[in-house]
Amino acid sequence: MEPTHVTVEQPARARLVTGEERDLPVPVTLRYTSADPLAVHLDFPPEVSLQGEAVTWTFGRALLEEGLDGPAGGGDVHIWPCGRSRTVVEFHSPFGLALLQFDTAALRRFLLRSYAVVAAGREDVGAAVDESLHALLGNV
Numbered sequence: 001m002e003p004t005h006v007t008v009e010q011p012a013r014a015r016l017v018t019g020e021e022r023d024l025p026v027p028v029t030l031r032y033t034s035a036d037p038l039a040v041h042l043d044f045p046p047e048v049s050l051q052g053e054a055v056t057w058t059f060g061r062a063l064l065e066e067g068l069d070g071p072a073g074g075g076d077v078h079i080w081p082c083g084r085s086r087t088v089v090e091f092h093s094p095f096g097l098a099l100l101q102f103d104t105a106a107l108r109r110f111l112l113r114s115y116a117v118v119a120a121g122r123e124d125v126g127a128a129v130d131e132s133l134h135a136l137l138g139n140v
Contacts, residue, residue, distance in 0.1 A: 005035040006117045010110045016048075017088075017099040026100060030107070032061070032114035037123035040064050040114065042089070050095055057091055065111055065120075068104060 010030045015023035026048050031041040036058075044055045059077045066072035067079025068087055078090040087104045090097065 005033055007031065007033040007035075008110070008113045008117055010106070010113065012102060012106050012110070014089075014100040014102050017101060023101065028100075028102075030110045032110070032117065034118050037118045038062070040110075061111070061114060062120075064107065068107060068111075 008031070012028045012030050014026045014028045016026045017023055027045055029043040031043055032039075033041075038060055039058050040061045042057045044057075046052050046054050049055045057077065059073075063072055063077065063079060067089070068081060071078070071080040073079050073090075076092045078092075080088055081104065082088045082101060085104055086101045087107055089100045089102060091100070
Protein backbone atom coordinates (compact mmCIF):
# COMPACT_ATOMS: atom_id res chain seq x y z
CA MET A 1 0.00 0.00 0.00
CA GLU A 2 1.33 3.41 -0.99
CA PRO A 3 1.82 5.85 1.88
CA THR A 4 -0.40 8.92 1.96
CA HIS A 5 1.49 12.17 1.62
CA VAL A 6 0.33 15.55 2.78
CA THR A 7 1.15 18.73 0.87
CA VAL A 8 0.89 22.23 2.28
CA GLU A 9 0.66 25.12 -0.18
CA GLN A 10 0.54 28.76 0.75
CA PRO A 11 0.37 31.66 -1.69
CA ALA A 12 2.77 34.46 -0.87
CA ARG A 13 3.70 37.81 -2.27
CA ALA A 14 7.35 38.55 -2.74
CA ARG A 15 9.02 41.70 -3.96
CA LEU A 16 11.77 41.33 -6.53
CA VAL A 17 14.49 43.82 -5.65
CA THR A 18 15.81 45.44 -8.82
CA GLY A 19 18.79 47.66 -9.43
CA GLU A 20 16.42 50.38 -10.61
CA GLU A 21 15.40 51.37 -7.06
CA ARG A 22 11.94 49.87 -7.44
CA ASP A 23 10.57 46.53 -6.37
CA LEU A 24 8.36 44.37 -8.53
CA PRO A 25 5.61 42.21 -6.99
CA VAL A 26 6.04 38.50 -7.65
CA PRO A 27 3.44 35.82 -6.83
CA VAL A 28 4.99 32.74 -5.22
CA THR A 29 3.53 29.51 -3.90
CA LEU A 30 5.30 28.14 -0.84
CA ARG A 31 5.01 24.34 -0.87
CA TYR A 32 5.92 21.56 1.54
CA THR A 33 5.21 17.87 1.10
CA SER A 34 5.67 15.00 3.49
CA ALA A 35 7.05 13.01 0.52
CA ASP A 36 10.15 15.25 0.69
CA PRO A 37 10.24 16.06 4.42
CA LEU A 38 13.53 17.94 4.57
CA ALA A 39 12.78 20.41 1.77
CA VAL A 40 10.61 23.40 0.98
CA HIS A 41 9.69 24.44 -2.54
CA LEU A 42 9.08 27.94 -3.90
CA ASP A 43 7.03 27.80 -7.08
CA PHE A 44 7.12 30.76 -9.46
CA PRO A 45 4.61 31.17 -12.32
CA PRO A 46 5.72 31.28 -15.98
CA GLU A 47 5.13 35.02 -16.33
CA VAL A 48 8.00 35.87 -13.95
CA SER A 49 10.55 33.51 -15.51
CA LEU A 50 13.11 34.52 -18.13
CA GLN A 51 12.19 31.42 -20.18
CA GLY A 52 8.43 31.86 -19.75
CA GLU A 53 8.13 28.54 -17.89
CA ALA A 54 7.16 27.80 -14.30
CA VAL A 55 10.21 27.57 -12.03
CA THR A 56 10.60 25.80 -8.70
CA TRP A 57 13.44 26.40 -6.26
CA THR A 58 13.93 23.66 -3.68
CA PHE A 59 16.09 23.93 -0.59
CA GLY A 60 16.25 22.72 3.00
CA ARG A 61 13.45 23.53 5.39
CA ALA A 62 16.10 24.01 8.10
CA LEU A 63 17.78 26.66 5.92
CA LEU A 64 14.55 28.63 5.71
CA GLU A 65 14.10 28.47 9.47
CA GLU A 66 17.70 29.49 10.14
CA GLY A 67 17.50 32.38 7.67
CA LEU A 68 14.53 33.91 9.48
CA ASP A 69 16.73 34.64 12.50
CA GLY A 70 20.13 35.35 10.93
CA PRO A 71 22.17 35.03 7.75
CA ALA A 72 22.11 31.47 6.42
CA GLY A 73 22.89 29.52 3.31
CA GLY A 74 25.56 28.78 0.84
CA GLY A 75 25.72 27.82 -2.78
CA ASP A 76 22.63 28.80 -4.74
CA VAL A 77 20.36 29.98 -1.88
CA HIS A 78 21.05 32.55 0.84
CA ILE A 79 18.49 33.84 3.35
CA TRP A 80 18.65 36.62 5.92
CA PRO A 81 16.37 38.91 7.93
CA CYS A 82 15.90 42.44 6.65
CA GLY A 83 14.56 44.50 9.53
CA ARG A 84 11.84 43.12 11.78
CA SER A 85 9.21 42.27 9.20
CA ARG A 86 11.04 41.22 6.03
CA THR A 87 13.23 38.32 4.99
CA VAL A 88 15.43 38.29 1.91
CA VAL A 89 15.88 35.14 -0.16
CA GLU A 90 18.71 35.33 -2.68
CA PHE A 91 18.86 32.86 -5.56
CA HIS A 92 21.92 32.28 -7.74
CA SER A 93 21.53 30.58 -11.13
CA PRO A 94 23.50 30.41 -14.38
CA PHE A 95 21.21 33.22 -15.61
CA GLY A 96 22.07 35.59 -12.78
CA LEU A 97 20.99 36.60 -9.32
CA ALA A 98 17.53 37.32 -7.92
CA LEU A 99 16.80 39.01 -4.58
CA LEU A 100 13.30 38.56 -3.22
CA GLN A 101 11.82 40.09 -0.08
CA PHE A 102 9.12 38.19 1.78
CA ASP A 103 6.95 39.08 4.72
CA THR A 104 8.64 37.23 7.59
CA ALA A 105 5.32 36.47 9.28
CA ALA A 106 4.12 34.65 6.12
CA LEU A 107 7.27 32.52 6.03
CA ARG A 108 6.95 31.69 9.75
CA ARG A 109 3.28 30.76 9.25
CA PHE A 110 4.28 28.45 6.39
CA LEU A 111 6.99 26.80 8.51
CA LEU A 112 4.52 26.23 11.37
CA ARG A 113 2.10 24.63 8.93
CA SER A 114 4.89 22.37 7.62
CA TYR A 115 5.84 21.35 11.18
CA ALA A 116 2.21 20.39 11.79
CA VAL A 117 2.65 17.88 8.95
CA VAL A 118 6.14 16.62 9.89
CA ALA A 119 7.68 17.91 13.11
CA ALA A 120 11.28 19.12 13.07
CA GLY A 121 13.55 16.21 13.87
CA ARG A 122 10.86 13.67 12.94
CA GLU A 123 11.71 13.48 9.25
CA ASP A 124 12.32 9.84 8.37
CA VAL A 125 14.97 10.25 5.71
CA GLY A 126 15.41 6.52 5.25
CA ALA A 127 11.77 6.02 4.33
CA ALA A 128 11.87 8.98 1.94
CA VAL A 129 14.96 7.56 0.21
CA ASP A 130 13.35 4.13 -0.04
CA GLU A 131 10.20 5.64 -1.57
CA SER A 132 12.20 7.70 -4.05
CA LEU A 133 14.26 4.68 -5.12
CA HIS A 134 11.11 2.62 -5.50
CA ALA A 135 9.54 5.37 -7.63
CA LEU A 136 12.64 5.52 -9.85
CA LEU A 137 13.45 1.83 -10.11
CA GLY A 138 10.15 0.10 -9.45
CA ASN A 139 10.59 -3.54 -8.58
CA VAL A 140 13.96 -3.98 -10.28
